[in-house]
Amino acid sequence: MESPSIINEVVNNLQQHSQSVRIKKIIFLATKNVWISDKNKLDKLDFLAIFQELISVNRTKESLRDALYSAASTLNKKAEYIFISNTILTLVEAVFTEAVTANQSPTVVQSGVATEKPVAAKISSFPKDRNDLFDIKLDIMRYTNPLRAKILIFSTLYHQFRYTEDELSLLKRQELDDLIIKLYRACPSVTQLKNKLNTTAKNLPISSENLQAAETILMALQGYYTEAKEDEFRERESLESNQEDNNNQGTNFIDDDDKDETCQLAN
Amino acid sequence: MNVTELLLKYADGIKNFKGASLVGVNLINADLIGIILAEADLQGANLTFAYLNRANLMKANLIATKLSGANLNQANLSRANLHDSDLHGASLQGATLNLVNFTLANLMDANLIEADLRGADLRGANLTGACLVGANLREEKRLYTANLRGACLRKADLRGTNLTGANLTKVNLSAANLNDVTLRNAEMSNVNLSEANIVRGYLAEANLTGANMRFANLMGANLTKAKLPMADLSNAILQGALISDADLNEVNLNRANLQSAKLTNSDLSRVNLRHANLSNAELTDAYLARADLTGANLSKANLARAELSSAILAGANLQGAILPDGKIYK
Numbered sequence: 001m002e003s004p005s006i007i008n009e010v011v012n013n014l015q016q017h018s019q020s021v022r023i024k025k026i027i028f029l030a031t032k033n034v035w036i037s038d039k040n041k042l043d044k045l046d047f048l049a050i051f052q053e054l055i056s057v058n059r060t061k062e063s064l065r066d067a068l069y070s071a072a073s074t075l076n077k078k079a080e081y082i083f084i085s086n087t088i089l090t091l092v093e094a095v096f097t098e099a100v101t102a103n104q105s106p107t108v109v110q111s112g113v114a115t116e117k118p119v120a121a122k123i124s125s126f127p128k129d130r131n132d133l134f135d136i137k138l139d140i141m142r143y144t145n146p147l148r149a150k151i152l153i154f155s156t157l158y159h160q161f162r163y164t165e166d167e168l169s170l171l172k173r174q175e176l177d178d179l180i181i182k183l184y185r186a187c188p189s190v191t192q193l194k195n196k197l198n199t200t201a202k203n204l205p206i207s208s209e210n211l212q213a214a215e216t217i218l219m220a221l222q223g224y225y226t227e228a229k230e231d232e233f234r235e236r237e238s239l240e241s242n243q244e245d246n247n248n249q250g251t252n253f254i255d256d257d258d259k260d261e262t263c264q265l266a267n
Numbered sequence: 268m269n270v271t272e273l274l275l276k277y278a279d280g281i282k283n284f285k286g287a288s289l290v291g292v293n294l295i296n297a298d299l300i301g302i303i304l305a306e307a308d309l310q311g312a313n314l315t316f317a318y319l320n321r322a323n324l325m326k327a328n329l330i331a332t333k334l335s336g337a338n339l340n341q342a343n344l345s346r347a348n349l350h351d352s353d354l355h356g357a358s359l360q361g362a363t364l365n366l367v368n369f370t371l372a373n374l375m376d377a378n379l380i381e382a383d384l385r386g387a388d389l390r391g392a393n394l395t396g397a398c399l400v401g402a403n404l405r406e407e408k409r410l411y412t413a414n415l416r417g418a419c420l421r422k423a424d425l426r427g428t429n430l431t432g433a434n435l436t437k438v439n440l441s442a443a444n445l446n447d448v449t450l451r452n453a454e455m456s457n458v459n460l461s462e463a464n465i466v467r468g469y470l471a472e473a474n475l476t477g478a479n480m481r482f483a484n485l486m487g488a489n490l491t492k493a494k495l496p497m498a499d500l501s502n503a504i505l506q507g508a509l510i511s512d513a514d515l516n517e518v519n520l521n522r523a524n525l526q527s528a529k530l531t532n533s534d535l536s537r538v539n540l541r542h543a544n545l546s547n548a549e550l551t552d553a554y555l556a557r558a559d560l561t562g563a564n565l566s567k568a569n570l571a572r573a574e575l576s577s578a579i580l581a582g583a584n585l586q587g588a589i590l591p592d593g594k595i596y597k
Contacts, residue, residue: 131464134424134444141378141398147316147336147356150376168315168335172355175396176376177422206296 006094007055011048013091022084027054030071061096065089065219069143079212082143086215127184132224133177139220144213146176152213153179156200157186163205180221190225194218270294277302366411386411389418398424406432406452501539 014023024042029035031054036042058064068085075081127133140149150171151161157179161167187193197214204210270292273284283303291311298318305325309332316336327347335355343363351371358378366386374394381401397420404413414434423443430448435455446466456476460483468488478498485503490510501521511531519539529549535558542562553573561579566586573591585596 130442131444131446134426137396138380138398138400138424141358141380142360145316145336145338145356145358146376146378150356168355172373172375175422176356177396 007052008048010092010095011051014051014088015047017087017091019084019087022081023088026068026071026081026084027051027088029074030054030067031057035075055092055095061089061093064092073143079208082212082215127181133180136180136220136224137176140176140180140216143219144216145209147171148209148213149217150174150176150179152197152201152204152210153183153217155204156196157182160200160203183217184221184224190218190222193221193225384413387413389413389415391416392418394418394420394423396422399428400424401427403429404433405429 014020014027017023021039021042024045024047025036027047028042028045028050031050036045054067055064058067065085068088069082072078072081072085140146153176154171154174155161161171183193187196194214197218198211201207201210201214268284268287268289270289273287273289273292273294274297276284277299282301284307285303285305287304287307289304289307289309289312292309292313294312294314294317296316297314299322300318301321302319303323304327305323306327307324308328310328310330311332312329313333314337315333316338317334318338319342320338320340322339322342324342324344324347327344329344329347329349329352331351331353332349333353334349334357335353337354337357339362340358340360341362342359344367345363346366348368349372350368352369352373354372354374354377356376357374359382360378360380362379362382364379364382364384364387367384367388369387369389369392371391372389372393374392374397376396377394377398379394379397379399379402382399382403384399384402384404385407387404392415402425404415406412412432412434413430415438416434416436417438419439420443421439421441423440425440425443425445425448428445428448430450430453432452433450433454435450435453435458437457437459438455439459440463441459442462443460444464445460445468446464447468448465449469450473451469451471453470453473455478456474457478458475459479461479461481463480463483465488466484466486468485470493471489471491472493473490474494475498476494476496478495480498480500480503482502483500483504485505485508487507488505488509490508490513493510493513495518496514496516497518498515499519500523501519502523503520504524505520505528506524506526508525508528510533511529513530513533515533515535515538517537518535520543521539522542523540524544525548526544527547527549528545530553531549532552533550534554536554536556538555538558540558540560540563543560544564545568546564546566548565548568550573551569551571553570555573555575555578558578560583562582563580564584565588566584568585568588570591571589571593575591588596590596
């Protein structure tokens with residue numbers, strides 16, 4: 001078991017956080033499958049014990065993330081609790097790093113490779129393997145509505161989606177796979193990806209759902225960003241400035257998967 | 268019933284609207300979680316982005332309804348009619364969809380993870396890019412068979428699905444992901460599996476007559492007793508695959524990678540194996556009459572008791588192979 005002092009520290013941080021009430025609610029739900037809304041009842045809980053139970057069942061960051069997201073998806077305020085879940089994941093990172101450095105059985109992540117760092121295990125470049133794309137799509141679909149994800153990515157790459165019949169028909173000619181690839185190629189760093197997705201999400205109607213979609217897409221793609229990718233992007237940029245600019249005004253739905261698209265970003 | 272009435276009653280806590288008549292209504296974005304609309308008539312209704320999680324829509328009439336982006340997770344649509352409906356980007360995770368009529372429906376990029384699709388009729392449906400991970404399409408007691416004839420499942424994700432006995436005739440599964448899929452006894456004549464991933468796929472006794480499997484990845488797949496006459500497996504990866512007792516009459520295996528594959532007892536008569544990689548392959552008792560092995564790599568292959576007379580071996584590499592008479596070629 002991980003050293004008690006790390007857990008105590010993490011639990012303290014969670015309890016002192018400004019969102020501690022919501023944090024406790026979602027952790028309790030993920031552990032015991034019961035929702036407590038009464039603050040008094042929440043305060044009386046042995047939060048340390050509950051937290052220990054949660055991480056003994058979810059021994060990797062990915063597993064904990066899945067458990068928290070699953071719980072959040074059953075709630076009305078799903079988007080807000082996904083945010084809280086992400087906050088929790090950041091605060092508890094130390095628990096998972098500890099386990100690895102203390103030479104416990106290394107946390108085995110999805111790819112079957114033991115991780116040395118608390119960041120996502122998938123450090124391969126993209127799309128090195130067609131299976132990666134399937135995994136990314138699976139991650140996105142599990143936690144957000146596929147159409148919303150498409151609209152968000154479309155709006156980030158082209159123009160703010162207009163929610164008309166015509167635009168919905170247009171979107172049917174774009175496959176989610178292709179949109180994901182284009183989005184990844186258009187954003188050289190995780191920060192850029194995050195900013196562009198969030199900005200676009202805030203400008204779309206029902207922004208809380210779209211912000212959640214943004215978060216999901218970010219989580220699914222961030223593991224594929226490495227330093228190598230940023231270099232590759234800079235290289236490609238200098239090549240493109242020598243080529244004729246592709247039709248990048250507004251919509252461009254011609255299938256051009258063997259050309260790199262310069263992306264028209266939403267403001 | 269009109270929409271306002273429905274929404275007011277729902278807001279009041281009423282959920283049971285069984286048999287309601289709601290033809291062509293506008294319920295875009297409506298929150299109808301857990302609603303009961305079994306046997307209701309919703310033909311042509313617009314339910315784009317509607318929340319129908321856990322709804323009961325058994326036997327409902329949903330012909331030509333718009334359900335794009337709708338949330339139908341855990342909903343029960345058993346025997347409902349969704350012919351020609353629009354489910355683009357919809358979420359149907361864990362939904363009960365057995366015996367649903369999805370003919371000509373648009374399920375592009377839809378989430379069908381862990382859905383129960385036993386006996387569903389998906390003929391001509393568009394499932395491009397759809398995610399069916401863990402879905403159940405298994406033939407049930409010879410009574411209900413999932414029918415996907417002529418459906419488009421290009422780039423669909425079918426990992427871990429159970430397609431035992433399913434009807435996949437003429438289905439387009441190009442570039443789809445079928446790793447670890449169970450396709451035992453499946454009806455797949457003329458299926459398009461080009462560039463598909465079928466790693467460790469279980470295709471024993473499947474009917475793959477005339478199938479297009481060019482560039483498919485069948486590493487470690489089990490094709491024991493599969494029927495593959497006239498199938499095109501050129502450039503396919505069949506490393507370590509089990510192909511014993513399969514019917515490979517006139518199969519095209521041009522440039523296929525059959526390294527360490529097991530082809531014991533296989534009928535490879537007239538098969539095109541030009542430039543194929545058969546190193547370390549098991550070909551004991553294989554029937555290779557008139558097979559074309561021009562430029563093939565048979566190094567260390569085991570050809571004990573194989574029938575090689577009239578096979579074309581021009582430029583073939585037989586280094587270290589065990590010949591039909593038991594001697595090793597040097």
